[in-house]
Amino acid sequence: MPTSRSTRIALFVYGIFIIAFLYLPLISVGFASISKARYLSFPIKRYSTKWYSDAVESSTVHDLLTTSLSVALLVTVISVVIAFFGALAFARYQWRYRTTFQKLILLPIFFPQTVLGLALLMWFNSIGIIPSWKTAVVAHLVWIAPIATLIVAIRAYSFDPALEEAARDMGANTWTILREITLPLLMPGLVSAALFAFLLSWGNFPLSLFTTGADSTLPEWLYAKMVSGYSPLVPTLGIMSVCGSFLIIMVALSIAWLYRTNKEARAARN
Amino acid sequence: MERTDRKLGLLSSLPLTIVLLLAFLAPLVVVALFSIMPQKVFSLANVPDFSAYSVFFSQGYYKSLLWSLGMALASTAILLVISWPLAYGMAKVFGRFSLVLTIAVVMSLFVSENIRLFGWVLTLMKGGLIEGHLRAWTGVGFDSPLYGVPIIIFGLVYVYLPFMLFPLAQGIAMVPDDTRQAAADLGATKWQILTQIEIPLAAPGIVVGSLLSFVLAAGALAESKILGGQTVIAIADDVETAFTFGQNWPLGSALSMILIVIIGGLALFGVSRVDLDAIMGRKR
Numbered sequence: 001m002p003t004s005r006s007t008r009i010a011l012f013v014y015g016i017f018i019i020a021f022l023y024l025p026l027i028s029v030g031f032a033s034i035s036k037a038r039y040l041s042f043p044i045k046r047y048s049t050k051w052y053s054d055a056v057e058s059s060t061v062h063d064l065l066t067t068s069l070s071v072a073l074l075v076t077v078i079s080v081v082i083a084f085f086g087a088l089a090f091a092r093y094q095w096r097y098r099t100t101f102q103k104l105i106l107l108p109i110f111f112p113q114t115v116l117g118l119a120l121l122m123w124f125n126s127i128g129i130i131p132s133w134k135t136a137v138v139a140h141l142v143w144i145a146p147i148a149t150l151i152v153a154i155r156a157y158s159f160d161p162a163l164e165e166a167a168r169d170m171g172a173n174t175w176t177i178l179r180e181i182t183l184p185l186l187m188p189g190l191v192s193a194a195l196f197a198f199l200l201s202w203g204n205f206p207l208s209l210f211t212t213g214a215d216s217t218l219p220e221w222l223y224a225k226m227v228s229g230y231s232p233l234v235p236t237l238g239i240m241s242v243c244g245s246f247l248i249i250m251v252a253l254s255i256a257w258l259y260r261t262n263k264e265a266r267a268a269r270n
Numbered sequence: 271m272e273r274t275d276r277k278l279g280l281l282s283s284l285p286l287t288i289v290l291l292l293a294f295l296a297p298l299v300v301v302a303l304f305s306i307m308p309q310k311v312f313s314l315a316n317v318p319d320f321s322a323y324s325v326f327f328s329q330g331y332y333k334s335l336l337w338s339l340g341m342a343l344a345s346t347a348i349l350l351v352i353s354w355p356l357a358y359g360m361a362k363v364f365g366r367f368s369l370v371l372t373i374a375v376v377m378s379l380f381v382s383e384n385i386r387l388f389g390w391v392l393t394l395m396k397g398g399l400i401e402g403h404l405r406a407w408t409g410v411g412f413d414s415p416l417y418g419v420p421i422i423i424f425g426l427v428y429v430y431l432p433f434m435l436f437p438l439a440q441g442i443a444m445v446p447d448d449t450r451q452a453a454a455d456l457g458a459t460k461w462q463i464l465t466q467i468e469i470p471l472a473a474p475g476i477v478v479g480s481l482l483s484f485v486l487a488a489g490a491l492a493e494s495k496i497l498g499g500q501t502v503i504a505i506a507d508d509v510e511t512a513f514t515f516g517q518n519w520p521l522g523s524a525l526s527m528i529l530i531v532i533i534g535g536l537a538l539f540g541v542s543r544v545d546l547d548a549i550m551g552r553k554r
Binding site: 003007008011012014015018019021022023024025026027028029031032040042043081082083085086088089090091092093094095096097098099101102103104105106107108110111112113114115116118119120121122123125126138139141142145146149157174199200202203204205206210218219222223226227234235238241242245246249 | 274275276277278279280281282283284285286287289290293294296297298300301304312314352355356358359360362363364367371374375377378380381382383384385386387388389390391392393397398399401402403406428431481482485486488489490491492495496506509510513519522523526529530533534537538541542546547
């Protein structure tokens with residue numbers, strides 16, 4: 001049933017409207033970050049990059065970035081390893097508790113994160129662990145490792161088990177098969193899982209809030225300043241964090257693109 | 271081959287299972303145990319009582335729960351209505367523009383929720399992006415819509431849009447074009463096609479999307495705090511206050527348990543009905 005021309009145009013306009021709706025608040029934050037005034041009021045009368053140079057020089061900001069970056073990098077590395085094996089159990093192997101496992105890993109994703117953060121705080125306290133940025137890594141993993149697993153699983157569904165069987169028939173052992181066949185085939189899934197893991201950890205607030213102890217991540221600091229004691233650095237750091245995320249996505253996409261063209265070129269030469 | 275499959279499946283599920291046992295199920299057990307401890311204790315070595323649960327009713331905490339569930343329900347219903355045309359466009363009409371839309375929506379997810387909600391405060395506040403410019407250009411201002419129940423629901427709709435949109439688009443993609451064409455040929459009106467063909471056939475996507483956005487919105491905290499001021503207290507806010515300012519772990523745990531039972535029950539119910547192999551990959 002072909003959709004009429006006017007309906008198509010209306011839907012198209014609606015789509016653009018929704019994108020604008022999603023990004024409008026970021027435009028406000030962007031303007032606010034270059035306003036000279038300490039107390040915000042639109043329209044902005046004088047622009048200045050003062051807050052950006054303040055942010056770059058501030059040692060608080062350095063600490064926040066270091067903590068956020070450490071958490072996100074560690075979460076990324078561990079999530080990717082867990083997701084590689086988890087996705088195989090999720091999509092590839094036929095084993096007895098597969099459906100139970102599939103459902104178990106969905107539960108943390110559906111769970112209110114504030115409650116999860118507090119539950120983890122009480123758990124760490126009960127077993128005598130003092131919260132720091134390292135416990136926040138554990139907290140992030142509970143939510144991010146399952147998401148990463150789902151992303152890799154989509155890729156794992158689409159590969160042919162016969163490739164592994166052929167390698168086995170030719171005498172390769174399980175470990176060699178994993179390294180030489182399965183890992184390269186799942187690589188695109190693992191790369192996007194890593195990207196998601198990093199960015200979700202970088203932006204996460206509710207889990208960090210209760211599990212970082214004396215350390216503080218960037219989203220925590222922003223929230224504290226929004227709720228009480230506004231600082232003109234809030235929009236500035238917000239925009240810096242957003243630009244950082246987009247930069248990482250761009251770098252990842254261009255690496256993926258270079259990798260693909262390189263591979264195609266090699267395939268063409270052979 | 272089957273024997274190796276079974277062994278490898280179990281082995282490769284282990285890392286994730288261990289993480290979830292130690293850092294998801296164990297903390298939940300701790301919450302459950304604390305919820306039956308007497309008020310204001312910080313260790314589990316006490317005689318259990320259920321006083322924290324009676325406080326839930328006697329001190330009006332059920333109001334926050336009802337507000338949270340009500341706002342979650344309202345935002346889910348609104349999301350369903352506003353996401354449907356867009357999901358339909360993504361699944362059937364847009365072609366290449368679908369990819370652009372998908373990337374735009376996913377990218378917005380990577381911006382911390384706090385920053386996006388703060389952006390709405392700047393956009394909507396008195397002297398904000400909209401009101402400030404309007405007053406400067408026309409001389410007429412208006413009162414800020416911030417700090418009320420409608421704006422909290424607006425915030426929930428804004429934040430959870432992707433969680434409704436993608437499952438819905440997936441569901442609509444499952445409706446065969448032939449069936450719609452056949453219904454139209456037989457003289458069905460647009461409304462009949464929508465209610466009798468598209469909605470029933472897209473049901474899995476509708477269920478997953480609604481469940482995700484309802485469950486996430488019911489446990490949300492930042493929207494009511496940042497956009498809503500103190501007009502309405504969300505249940506997640508009460509949970510946080512009980513733990514932090516209240517220093518009352520058993521009360522916080524009891525509130526958490528009530529939320530967990532409702533949300534977890536819904537999630538389990540939904541998850542048990544979904545065939546993950548069919549949605550995510552090929553059916554074996």
